[in-house]
Amino acid sequence: MRGADLINLLLPDEILDEVLRRVAVSGAKRDLDACALVCRRWRRHDRATRRSAKLAASGARADEVLRLVAERFPALVEVSVDERISVEAAAAGPSCAAARSRRRPMYDVSPSGRRRRMSRSSNFGAHMSPFPLDQPGSDNETERTCLTDVGLTSLARGCKGLEKLSLVWCSSITSTGLVRISENCKNLSSLDLQACYIGDPGLIAIGEGCKLLRNLNLRFVEGTSDEGLIGLIKNCGQSLVSLGVATCAWMTDASLHAVGSHCPNLEFLSLESDHIKNEGVVSVAKGCRLLKTLKLQCMGAGDEALDAIGLFCSFLESLSLNNFEKFTDRSLSSIAKGCKNLTDLILNDCHLLTDRSLEFVARSCKKLARLKINGCQNMETAALEHIGRWCPGLLELSLIYCPRIQDSAFLEVGRGCSLLRSLYLVDCSRISDDALCYIAQGCKNLTELSIRRGYEIGDKALISFAENCKSLRELTLQFCERVSDAGLTAIAEGCPLRKLNLCGCQLITDNGLTAIARGCPDLVYLDISVLWSIGDMALAEIGEGCSQLKDIALSHCPEVTDVGLGHLVRGCLPLQSCQMVYCRRVSSTGIATIVSGCPKLKKLLVEEWKVSERTRRRAGSVLSFLCTGL
Structure with missing residues (x-):
């Protein structure tokens, strides 16, 4: 009956609270906002039960915004404040276009409440400048417009x-x-203080008052010293489970001694410092024997430090070693002997490691599932052969700038790692079609293949993947200059792709993209940048065949015109992101076509001089401009 509020008459508060709780758990924020707009009662319950908020925090009214949030949503248990985003910029974002016209408060919590007019002066970016420690009275204009105490x-x-x-x-x-x-x-x-300029008293106070603290992130934190971290750890170290300290010039081994002495339950440690020596890492290994994830970038540490990790941290599952200049194969031998549960191993720019390192790991760590090798130039074919022989559970393999690894290594991987799901190859100059054929024939569960600058990779490999890997969903072939329409047509017929990157594959023409458009209707991401031969016919086919496309990049495509863009947008209504710089035949008309034809557009990257004033007024919030003045 019109005018009768049957729902609120029959629905008790307990049931309404449960409805809002389930919407918050399973739905998007906009769903919870929609519930708050049903009526005053639903808005009141939403305010009383809303548990999380993400706030932009740079702007003339940042402190007032946070005060309003705290007053209206007292049940909040999770708050994220990001000062890289200004209050004004957040309000001008594409998701807030409708909200801007209704003058909603400019924070990401709820659409309910009194509507206020906020300042629109642009302060975005100014807040990035550092400030002296604990000097809120500075006359700096930037500081007055940032979130304060x-x-x-x-x-x-x-x-x-x-x-x-x-x-x-x-x-x-x-x-x-x-x-x-x-x-x-x-x-x-949980406390994340990324790039905040707080001092020792603040950290010590957190340790004294927050005895339940489990997660602490001090990435890029300046202004404090060992004294602050030690004071915190002494008071709440027993509860601490996760600790991240990165690029903090003040940190020395003294802090790590405190971690080893007071954090017996620590499971996650991320440490990046040029001042840490072997002694600090050894202290952590001896005292934190429950470590499961360890990320280290310590230029001053060497074999002794990792020997201790292998000796004392038998529960270790994930290890990331970055830019180590002093440790050798001896270190990974110790890790392999002591850390039998290792599933993830990342080696970045560890120049002294050789094939023997991976042999130790492969023979001892049979649970290894993810391996990434980046810039370890002394590793050769034998290193990967050991992985193929001894690690049957491998799921992800990433090789970045490994110029000595040859095709024969992939024969062993194809034979032994049938569960492989993801393969990433970047700047591996000796790998050719034969290597990828071994993978395709042996790893038929592959879902993601990414190859960048594979100058010896061509159609033979793609045809093999099309015939054998029917689960392939994501394919990247950046600057694989031997790939042509023949290989792409085979992929279109055999693999229902969702993501495809063909940037720089110069042999691809409209015919290859036509095959993709007709064979991959579920495509949501497409990068066809730097394809000089494609034109409007390809865009017309994509518009007709890929109705779910959300992201497209077609920069440096000189044959694409406004006509092709018109065909594209008529079929790709879900389009959210488009990059098209240096398309010489695209004019302001084509840009206006994208803006007017894509109701869900969130980002459009173009040259500023091509945008008309009318388009700028209509869609200024979604426009991003290529910086051409540098």
Whole structure:
């Protein structure tokens, strides 16, 4: 009956709360916002139960925004504040176009509440400058428009049940703000202070007040010292499970000694420092024997440090070693002997490692599932052969700039690693079609293949994948100059792709893309940049055949014109992102066609001089311009 509110008459508060909770768990934020707009009762319940918020925090009203959020949503347990995004920029984003016209508050929590007019002066980017430690009274204009301790204090007092707090690039936050958090938010379990300029008193206060802290990220944190981290760890180290410290010039072995002494339950450690020596890593290994994930970039550490990891950390599952200049095969031998549960291994720019390293790992770590080798120039074919022989559970293999590995290595991988799902090859100059045929014939469960600058890769490999790998969904062939329409046609007939990158494959023409458009109707991502032979016919076929396409890149395509863009947008209504710079035959008319024909468009990268004033007014929030003034 019109005018009768039967739902609210029959629906008790408990059931309504459960409905909103399930929407929050399983649905998108816009679904929860829609619930809040049903009526005043639903809005009231949403405000009382909303649990998470993501906020832009650079702007003239940043502190007020955070205060309003804390007042209206007191049940928040997870708050993320990112100062790289201004309040004004967030309001001008494509997802907020409708909200802007209704003058909603400019924060990402709920559409409900009183509507306010916010300042539209542009401060985006200015907040990136560093500030002196604990000097909120600076006359710097940037600091006055950034989130400060005032806003953080409002959040602490209004949301005392806060459990997760992320402050990204909040450069005006000082120790005072963290002291307020520690005084009011006793249930805090996760704290991310990426690129914040806080001092030792703030960290010490968090340790004293937040005894349940489990996750701590101090990436790019300046202004503090060993004293602050040690003070925190001494007070709440027993509960700490995850710790990340990266590019912090102040950190020395003293902090790691404290970690080893007070964090027996630590499972995740990410450490990047040029000042850490063997002693610090050894202390962590001896004291944190439950470590499961370890990411190290310590220029001063060597074999002794990794020997200790292998000796004491038997539960280790994931190990990432980056830019080590001192450790040798001896280190990985120790890891292999002691860490039998290792499933993930990443080796970046470890120049002293040889084939013997991977032989140790392959023979001992039979659970290895993901392997990435980047820039380890002394590793040759034998290294990969060992993996193929001894690691039957391998799921992902990534080889980046490995110029000494040859085709024969992939014969063993194809024979022994039948479960392989993802293969990434970048700048591996000696790998040809034969290597990939071995993979295609042996690894028939492959779902993702990515090859960049594979100058010896051609149609023979693609035909083999089309015949054998019917589950292939993602294919990248960047600057594989021997790939032509024949190989692409075979892929279109045999593999229902969802993502395809053909950037720089100069032999591809309209015929190859026509085959893709007709054979891969589920395509959602397509990169056809730097294909000089394709034209409007290819775009017309894509528009007709790929109705689910969301992202397309067609920069440096000189034969594409406004006509082709018109055909494309008529069929690809879900299109959200488009890049088309240096398309000499595309004019302002073509850009206007994309804007007007794609209602879901979020980003369009073009040259600024091609955009008409009318298009700029209509879709300024989705336009990104190529920087041509450098």
